[in-house]
Amino acid sequence: MPKKRIYIHAKPDFWIDVQELQQYNGIFWALWYREAKVRYFQSILGWIWAIFQPLVSVLVLYLVFGLGLQTPTKEVFYPIWVSIGMICWLYTVQTCQQCANVMLQSRHFTEKIYFPHIWLPLSKIGITSIDFLVQMAIWLLIYICFFAKISLYLLFFPLILVWFWLFVGGLGIGLAGFCNRYRDAMPLVQMLLQIGFFVSPVAYSVDIIPQKWHFLYYLNPLVGMLDMLRACFFGNFLWKYEFLGSFLVSIFVFFGGIIYFQKKT
Secondary structure (H helix, E strand, O other), X not given: OOOOOOOOOOOOOOOXXXXXXXXXXXXXXXXXXXXXXXXXXXOHHHHHHHHHHHHHHHHHHHHXXXXXXXXXXXXXXXXXXXXXXXXHHHHHHHHHHHHHHHHHHOHHHHOOXXXXXXXXXXXXXXXXXXXXXXXXHHHHHHXXXXXXXXXXXHHHHHHHHHXXXXXXXXXXXXXXXXXXXXXXOHHHHHHHHHHHHHOOOOOOOHHHOOHHHHHHHOOOHHHHHHHHHHHHHHOOOOOOOHHHHHHHHHHHHHHHHHHHHHHHO
């Protein structure tokens, strides 16, 4: 009787085994809880810093751009206008920094225990999301109490947040793989983040950019996201064809970051 042959097909490097992720999801919760416990549950400064950091940043931007340069914000009070952009920007920076370092910081851990390494940057994204949600909740409370402009366009707000999370998550996961491959790349990441602040409409309006450069400018996904986010709260939600460029780049970053991480770890 001939022996039965069993064929085992290797999975592509970019393949994510969802069943395996579920099997090892305890790793994610253990990593998340360990850092959340140290950062929030055992220290009151963690919560204070989550609120204090954006307030200081908004104050500085208000003095420089609001009072000094008189940045146009369509008659919206500048601090409330800029604070939503600063909250999104701080979340982007913190997520990128945390994810970029996570593989090097956990090397002793990954060499001893097998588990899907993607849980490491995802746990960092889960931690930075706590600050983001707290800051966004406070901002929404202030907006509702003092600046509320009820509109059906606010229904787009959850969709824009999902879009934002996909982009930042893909960027953070990709940086984790990049810094794992090039261990001295952290200064480069810091420099690019500093440049990213000035090429994103965090402290200024998209309107100051000449119209002829908008197509190129909107290839930065944060441009489309912040523009749409502010339009939902402070003005009419107008569709621009440039938004499509921001969305497509975001999708590319999300899937490209995951694929690159899987190949380099």
